[in-house]
Amino acid sequence: MSQSRVCVTCGTQYPSGTAPELCKICEDDRQYVPVTGQSWTSQDVLRRKHAVRVNRLHEKFYEMEIVPRFAIGQRAFLVMSEGGNVLWDCIPLLDEPTIEFIKSRGGLSAIGFSHPHYYSNMNDWAEAFDCPIYIHRADEQWIVDRGKHVRLWDGDEEALWDGMRIINIGGHFPGSSVLHAPSLSQEGTMFCGDTMNLSPSMKHLAIMYSYPNLMPLPVHEVARVGKRLEAIPFDAVYGFYSYQNLTDNARDVLRESLNRYRE
Ligand SMILES: [Zn+2]
Numbered sequence: 365m366s367q368s369r370v371c372v373t374c375g376t377q378y379p380s381g382t383a384p385e386l387c388k389i390c391e392d393d394r395q396y397v398p399v400t401g402q403s404w405t406s407q408d409v410l411r412r413k414h415a416v417r418v419n420r421l422h423e424k425f426y427e428m429e430i431v432p433r434f435a436i437g438q439r440a441f442l443v444m445s446e447g448g449n450v451l452w453d454c455i456p457l458l459d460e461p462t463i464e465f466i467k468s469r470g471g472l473s474a475i476g477f478s479h480p481h482y483y484s485n486m487n488d489w490a491e492a493f494d495c496p497i498y499i500h501r502a503d504e505q506w507i508v509d510r511g512k513h514v515r516l517w518d519g520d521e522e523a524l525w526d527g528m529r530i531i532n533i534g535g536h537f538p539g540s541s542v543l544h545a546p547s548l549s550q551e552g553t554m555f556c557g558d559t560m561n562l563s564p565s566m567k568h569l570a571i572m573y574s575y576p577n578l579m580p581l582p583v584h585e586v587a588r589v590g591k592r593l594e595a596i597p598f599d600a601v602y603g604f605y606s607y608q609n610l611t612d613n614a615r616d617v618l619r620e621s622l623n624r625y626r627e
Pocket residue numbers: 371372373374375376387388389390
């Protein structure tokens with residue numbers, strides 16, 4: 365683990381001896397290699413300089429993020445359920461306190477992903493909790509560390525348990541997906557990763573090909589993505605930054621946001 369290299373810009377961890385000159389995830393036009401050039405760090409350095417902050421957002425789920433912020437600065441969610449807990453998306457630091465905390469809440473039965481920007485050091489997490497990693501097959505090419513826990517899934521959705529589903533939406537990546545948990549709010553809660561990006565005004569959900577590079581999707585693709593989202597019952601949306609908690613009227617915000625493409 366200590367020999368692996370972690371991209372400083374996106375947090376993707378490459379196994380020992382396999383890191384390319386430039387990070388494959390960052391070279392893609394949805395991310396970026398900084399003008400100052402590619403740089404790498406390691407899990408050991410991350411553990412020395414950063415910690416994982418765990419914050420309870422709901423009786424049944426926690427957010428976890430790296431402090432001080434590292435790479436993209438996303439959060440992961442620990443969603444607790446009777447049939448088994450799910451880690452939705454990943455953060456590139458796994459330390460002992462975090463492992464102990466998750467174990468105290470019942471461990472993990474699955475790791476699910478919205479898309480490749482958050483694969484991080486997913487195999488370390490899967491090994492620590494001996495659980496499968498669900499990744500949509502459409503994004504297979506972006507897995508830089510295949511590991512033995514990766515379980516590719518196909519089609520529109522993958523049913524987990526207790527009514528939870530991973531639903532493929534597309535847009536940002538062909539395999540972009542959301543986790544839908546029906547019992548966490550009145551109409552259902554959606555953990556969306558980068559499939560939608562809630563603006564700081566909390567009144568707009570952007571659906572884009574690239575968020576850091578501000579690259580749009582074709583209008584017909586936004587319409588298709590919107591149709592997929594409209595078919596899912598939900599009233600709460602949790603995005604990838606810690607402020608992105610839309611706990612009610614999420615469907616109205618989505619509808620108004622999609623209308624901007626039609627007007
Ligand atoms: Zn990278």
